[in-house]
Amino acid sequence: MDHLSTTFSALSDPTRRAMLARLSKGETHVSELAKPFLKDMSLPAITKHLKVLESAGLITKTRDAQWRSCRINGTPLKEATDWIEQYRTFWEESLDRLGEYLKTIQAEKKTKGKKHGKKRNG
């Protein structure tokens, strides 16, 4: 699988995004990182999620005695955001269109207001 696909795929799971959210507040070892999720799933499940994040390059693990410390790595996120960025016009454009639309109905309201002798905001 290509790099970008791996990144987006890794980000497409809420558990993994929650893990990144936790790691954004600081480095931790697996069992501490696991705590909030152990109500919902087993430790092996967590190991798997971490492996997905790691092979996407979104985290790195360092051995610290019997603990594995996890740290977030932003590089793939930058690549993802750079890819999305090329489509920026498509959400700014629609905001523009929304602006146009609002102007249009505003104009219509004014016209109707005049017709019906009703007026709003000048």
Place this chain on the structure above:
Amino acid sequence: MDHLSTTFSALSDPTRRAMLARLSKGETHVSELAKPFLKDMSLPAITKHLKVLESAGLITKTRDAQWRSCRINGTPLKEATDWIEQYRTFWEESLDRLGEYLKTIQAEKKTKGKKHGKKRNG
């Protein structure tokens, strides 16, 4: 599946990203959009990909006689990029670290330069 997961999942396939790339150059109907992919897969496969993009809200389809015209919609991309944005520090931080590193080796070079009577840029 939550909105963000659906979006990232839709973006995690290279065929679908290629389709968005094509659509970013303008609206087209399915069969024209399909052309570059028909070497690699069948039309039903393309229908499926388009359905994934559509249910993620990344495209909208409008009926035009017997053709379905596809148009890109940026809104989910904005949501995705907004989510990623909160991690910006994690790639800028590493660039900072790179900066620090460069300054360090620059300083070292200067020292060495003085030692060897070599100097660069003042």
Place this chain on the structure above:
DNA sequence: TTGTTAATTAACCGTTCGGTTAAATAGTGC
């Protein structure tokens, strides 16, 4: 060396994914 804790691996299971082929639906035009 034996026990304890941390984490992973192995083997398995149901569901989803990305593809296929064949059939069905829908609109155009003679």
Place this chain on the structure above:
DNA sequence: GCACTATTTAACCGAACGGTTAATTAACAA
């Protein structure tokens, strides 16, 4: 109505996904 084009749906298939439990590895500590 019939043929043609555009597109989707149905049914199926193997591989990948997200989870499980049980067993294994690895480091520390008594």
